[in-house]
Amino acid sequence: MKLVQVIMVGAIFALSGAETQAGDVVSGEERYKVNCVNCHGTTGKGMASFPPIIGRDQEYIAERLTQYRAKEMVGPNSAIMMSLVGELSDEEIANLSAYISQTFQ
Numbered sequence: 001m002k003l004v005q006v007i008m009v010g011a012i013f014a015l016s017g018a019e020t021q022a023g024d025v026v027s028g029e030e031r032y033k034v035n036c037v038n039c040h041g042t043t044g045k046g047m048a049s050f051p052p053i054i055g056r057d058q059e060y061i062a063e064r065l066t067q068y069r070a071k072e073m074v075g076p077n078s079a080i081m082m083s084l085v086g087e088l089s090d091e092e093i094a095n096l097s098a099y100i101s102q103t104f105q
Contacts, residue, residue, distance in 0.1 A: 023058065028099025031092055035084050036100075039077075044104030050077060054104040061097035069093070 039050035046052040053061065067074050068081040069088060088096070 023094035023096070023098025025095070025099045025102055027092075028095035028097070029103070031088075031096050032099055035088075036096070039080070044100065051075075053100055056101060056104070058097045058101035061100050062093050065093045065096060 039047060040053050041047050044053045064074060064081075065085050065088065068078065068085045071082055071086075072078070074081070085093070
C-alpha cells in the first residue's frame, strides 16, 4: 500500500511541475562566467549571431540546455551549445537556469 502512495505522490509532483530544481543562483553565476558570457554577454543581450536570453524563464532555459546536452538540434548555434553544455549535470543546468532567469529579466 505504501508503494502505491509513493507512486501517487510522485505522479502529482510530476504533473504539477514541482520536480524542477530551484537551482543555486550563486553557483549558476559562476558557471555562466565560464560557459556562457563569451557569447551571451554580461547582460544576457547576446552578441553577433548569439541570441539574447533576457526574459527567458527558468523552465525554458533548463529545457533548452537539456536538449543541447542530449545533442538535439534546436537552432543554428546548436553545435556550439552542445559542446559547451554536453557535460553539465542536472544540478548545473538548474543552477544556470535559475541564475539566467533571475538575473536577465
